[in-house]
Amino acid sequence: MYYSVATLVFLKAVDIQPACLGLYCGRTVQYINASTEIYGDCGVCPRGQRTDGDKICRECTGSPGHYDWLYLGFMAMLPLILHWFFIEWYSGKKSSSALFQHLTALFECSVAAIVTLLVSDPVGFLYIRSCKVVMLSDWYTMLYNPSPDYITTVHCTHEAVYPLYTIVFIYYAFCLVLMMLLRPLLVKKIACGLGKSDRFKSIYAALYFFPILTVLQAVGGGLLYYAFPYIILVLSLVTLAVYMSASEVETFKDLLVRKKRLVVLSSHWLLHAYGIISISKLERLGQDLPLLALVPAPALFYLLTAKYTEPSRILSEGANGH
DSSP states (O other): OOOOHHHHHHHHHHHHSOOOOSSSOEEEEEEEETTEEEEEEEEOOOTTEEEOTTSBEEEOOBOOOHHHHHHHHHHHHHHHHHHHHHHHHHHOSSOSOHHHHHHHHHHHHHHHHHHHHHHSSSTTSSOOOBOOOOSGGGGOGGGGOOOTTSSSOOOOOOOTTTTTTHHHHHHHHHHHHHHHHHHHHHHHHHOTTSOTTTTTHHHHHHHHHHHHHHHHHHHHHHHHHHHHHHHHHHHHHHHHHHHHHHTTOOSHHHHHHOHHHHHHHHHHHHHHHHHHHHHHTTSSHHHHGGGGGGTTHHHHHHHHHGGGSOHHHHHHHHHHHO
16 A cells, blocks of 8 residues: 555654543544545644544534433522522511512522523524533543643543533523512512512622522532432422420411411422432333332321421420439
């Protein structure tokens, strides 16, 4: 087999090309000559690309898996749940505006989620292209910049989990903008049962928890990706027990007295079901769907054992024992 001089020079250049160091450093495809790809220098991959097994930057052409969508759903629910919590906390018993504020918060987060999907690549569609998450380090590429001579650092930081990391920040930004546009006008008109200093407290609370959520995603996004199903289960169990204890719910009759208690219970059940689905991923429906029957179990266990753990009864029995 005979090669031209230009081909031999090119092959020789490829042979002496230094190895691309670092876990996430790669070579971009500059252009394609016939069927041969010509690569650039080793460095950071452009946004929307990540390295393959040969250290070549390849465009993300896949779509998020079921678990990825569940993670994005969890991150989208966090501001909504916090909105509802603080609206309920500051609305007071005399205010009739809580329901409208709840609906407005739901509208804000829903519109923000839709707009976020529309502005993501591909623009104008309600789906996104993404890179596959392989391991935890994919979320923290800034920690894996190589130093070949222990002096000069090659910066190869890029979004290897595109767009699961940055899309959450975009969503939070839209949530904040929509809240500032809609909520103050609504609260000013309908929150008549609250004082002037109290009616905007739920909005002030959002101005605190949005930066906290942003920092949480920036620092712990990868950890949340792997741990969020268990976080949902633990929080739903703890908050349900705290709510039922604070509301002095001890029997099934106590739940039926107020519709609000049934709404809260149903919300916790939905969260619990979401956590179970996230853990099992429903990959095997025949085995995973029956797990949803466990959703009411914590509430039933609490109602069946509440009368035995009532503090006044324990204290009285202790006194009688002495």
